[in-house]
Amino acid sequence: MIRLFLSSAFPLRQRLAVFPRRCFSSHVGIKASDPLRVLFCGSDAFSCESLRTLHREHESNRRLIESLDVMVLPPRRTGRGFKEITEVPCKSVAEHLGLRIHQRETFRGWSIPEGTNLIVVVSFGLFVPPRILNSAKYGGLNVHPSLLPHLRGPAPIHHAMMRNEKYTGVSLQTLDPKAFDHGVVLAQTPSPGIPIPAGTTLQQLTESLAKVGAEMLVQGLRDGVHVPPYTSVEWMANQLKGEKLVHAPKVSKGESQINWPEWNSTDVARFLNIFNTVWTHARNDKGKFKRVLFLDAESVSEHGVTGRSEEILFRFERGNEGHDVQRNVRVDDEHDAFYIQMADESWVRVRNVKVDGKTTQGARIGMREFMKKMK
Missing domain, CATH: 3.10.25.10 (Formyl transferase, C-terminal domain)
Structure with missing residues (x-):
């Protein structure tokens, strides 16, 4: 089956102009999966879009997503003198959706909810250790807003704009037990990527890519890309062979x-x-x-x-x-x-x-x- 992952955030005319008759294979056939009991780990606005989309699928298709729990980080002190306490946006979304929330600053000394068979991490900030990954039948998935392996790291959208790149995209990857952003790429925006419009703001581009990533995640689950054996589809890796990869560290x-x-x-x-x-x-x-x-x-x-x-x-x-x-x-x-x-x-x-x-x-x-x- 062939899937073209493009967000409705981009007008149809623009999508067709950018990707005329171009598709890619995100998997080979649709793999059978047990009903998913998902632990979603998220924090910022980018991750909130994936959580909302997962919840909609959970509500409409319990045979695919049987249950959905959410893990978020504790509130942070912000503002002048660090006097304000700010919760991560993902927590308020989870509360609004009536989901069970686990608020922790580390995985140490903690076990995932009983029966969890898939961990989904989107812009979370904590590394998921092998002990946790191994306790879920299907391991973990991550939505990353770049064309991996280009711009691995916590701030790929910032760096794509800072480098004045003309295209960007989204990758759906497995969670690697040893390093961030080194998993198997199971789905990826097709070549050449999503154009970065002139004059766009960071917020606008983040919102658009969040929608693309959320759709890619749910479609990937429907297609069973999380079920081993995995099929890698990262076209960007082949394009960058022999070149020094660009990292996307936190910005200051x-x-x-x-x-x-x-x-x-x-x-x-x-x-x-x-x-x-x-x-x-x-x-x-x-x-x-x-x-x-x-x-x-x-x-x-x-x-x-x-x-x-x-x-x-x-x-x-x-x-x-x-x-x-x-x-x-x-x-x-x-x-x-x-x-x-x-x-x-x-x-x-x-x-x-x-x-x-x-x-x-x-x-x-x-x-x-x-x-x-x-x-």
Whole structure:
């Protein structure tokens, strides 16, 4: 049987344009399976979509999914001073669906619910040890938002966008008992992948891939891909043979620092779409460097750039070194506009900024202390 895993989140016309008559085999025939007693392990919004879809299948097809339990991590302290306690989104979804919840920070000293025969892990954060995997007849499955083995790791969507990749996708894999993201790929978005639309945000792409992954997971269970012997379908592995694989580690605030020596205007807009803000250091009229957040910016044509010419000295920090870079800026007082010229001489219009120690301001006002007139 041939399956084409494409989400309804992508319009039909776009799907047909991207994948004309292209399919792939996710399995050989439909394998018989015992009714599944699933332990679902999830945390964030990406995993919530798979949980909802599994629950719908459980409600409509008890012969496939007989029971569904949920394991989530304990709440975390967040916010300034870590005073707020935040539950993972998956817990509230499980409560709303009336599912039995197991809240734990480790598998150590714990056994899965009696009768569990499949573990499904989606964006969970904990490694499932061999002892747990071996206690479930069908082991475990994982939905991973990349074309494995490309972008193994906890932040594949971030890294796909940061690398300005044109395509991405989803893989359904078995859980490996020794390492994250090294299982057998049982289903995968067909070549060349799902296009990453220009101007998309991290949230938009995550929501779209979550739907693709949820559909792939449930269809895989219907087709019995979780029943050994497994059939690998990872076309990307063959394409990457002999190449160094790219990992997708957790991202930090440092990733959203403006790289003045290299970034162009579209890089600024893209990183804003990923992190919501980008930041830099700028030297003020007292000779002191202060941290500045750009909250809203867009790439603009040079023909639309007007106003008086000024200069600002920015600093890009890499490791323990700081690289000072002078950039031309234009200030249009009449239209309350502020523009910065990037490395390739393209222009960015910045609308709102937040300077350390101050509230959010319009960029024309907020950046005044850093400007000096061009000679």
